[in-house]
Amino acid sequence: MSSDAAASLDALRERIDQLDNDILHLISERARCAQEVAEVKLDEDPGTRFYRPEREAQVLRRIMAMNKGPLSDEEMARLFREVMSACLALEQPVKVAYLGPEGTFTQQAALKHFGESAVSLPMAAIDEVFREVEAGAVNYGVVPVENSTEGVVNHTLDTFLESSIRIAGEVVLRIHHHLLVGENTRRDKISRIYSHPQSFAQCRKWLDAHYPHAERVAVASNAEASRLVKTEWHSAAIAGDMAGKLYDLEVIHEKVEDRPDNSTRFLIIGNRDAPFSGSDKTSLVVAMRNQPGALHDLLEPFHRHRIDMTRLETRPSRSGVWNYVFFIDFVGHHDEPHIAAMLDEVRLRAADLKVLGSYPQGVL
Structure with a gap:
């Protein structure tokens, strides 16, 4: 190596060392600020929630919008996700139940969404994840809901019919076998x-x-x-x-799946609604009366209010033979006025309607 090249490398390495020092200082400063946030929250409300799904989604979207490379938007967001996860753990580590055992794609989805600093706990079955969240033993749960190749996970949908649990988020994981x-x-x-x-x-x-x-x-x-x-x-x-x-x-x-775009969508479940984040999705379950035109009556308000429906699934009802309920996902938050107006219309036409939750659309 020439002396000029060696000198240039030495200068670049010194610059990298200085940048590393700056990054270390800023991350530490951010962590201290997170601790101060926790103190303010606890003074106001001892039972406060430290993890705010809508706030994290807003931060990650802002980071991706501001990113100018050379790292991709997703890679930059992943880095910030881990910083946020570590800072949150200083306030209060998030406890997350997932469909186990350890090493499953569901655990991978949980860590992708909450970061490596979250405490992840494996459960033997989907309904056990729901029970742990409902009992307050964990803050959140992660369950699979649909695969791009094989369709919906019926057990997850059926469990919502008997549970008061709310959907607080979603995460899509590219599945490589x-x-x-x-x-x-x-x-x-x-x-x-x-x-x-x-x-x-x-x-x-x-x-x-x-x-x-x-x-x-x-x-x-x-x-x-x-x-x-x-x-x-x-x-x-x-x-x-x-x-x-x-x-x-x-x-x-490597990558022996038949479809290269094979992905699974997972739901984050909790005990509370997520506030409006600016880019949200709502899930609900609707039981219609068994009469001609029932499906048309259900879908017409979505069309008239120009609501973007992203998923419609049908499952047998637990209340009677040959009765069905509809699981629906659509873009928007139930607190938005036009969404609330549409839901009021559907309630008048339906035998029963339950909003499963409004939550930030998946960022990563």
Whole structure:
């Protein structure tokens, strides 16, 4: 290396060191400010909430709008998400229940939304996540609600019918499946593959092409699949990065999902509504009377008020044979006047209507 190049590198490294010092100072200053915010909140209300979903969404949107690169908007928002998560933990760590076990995509979604400083607690079933939140044992829960390939998670929708829990947020996770093996497995001798049924469905064509004769064994989660193959000789697991790292498995085929845009949407559930954030979504469940034109009567106010409906699902009602309820997502917050007017009209036409929550649209 020439002397001029060496001098230039030394100068750049000194500049980086100085910038690191500035970043360290500013992060520490932000953390101290967060502590002062906590003190003010506690003085006003000892039972105050420290985590504010609408506030975090507004901050992340502002950061992404101000970002001028070279890091992407999403990468910059991820960095700030972790800073915010660490600062919040100084005030009060957020406790989050998720559909376990450890290493699942649901845990990955929880950490994506709340940051690595959140305390994440695995639950054995979706209804257990709801119960932990309802009992106040945790602040929030994370449950899957729909996959872009396989559709809705019916258990999640059905649990809302019997619960008073509110939706406080959403997070969309790009799902990448890998074929993983333990250190004892010979790649040319794989005769059994473990995975969750949903993952098998999302990788069906790839498996048919590459392992048509391997036995496919469905288990409760991809993390459980990874645990099983850790010490087996002729088996593999289909799972994600987190499960593979948790059990120290080797990836022998990456991204084996049939659709490259395979994504799952998760809901953040809590005990309170999220205030208006400026870019929100509302979810509700509606039971209509069993009569001709009922679906038209339900949808007409959405059209007339120009409400952007993003999802409509039908589930059997628990109240009678061949009766159905509709799960609806649409853009807007229920406190907005035109949304409130539309909901009032739907209530007059429906047998029952329950707003499940208005919440910030997913930022990351």
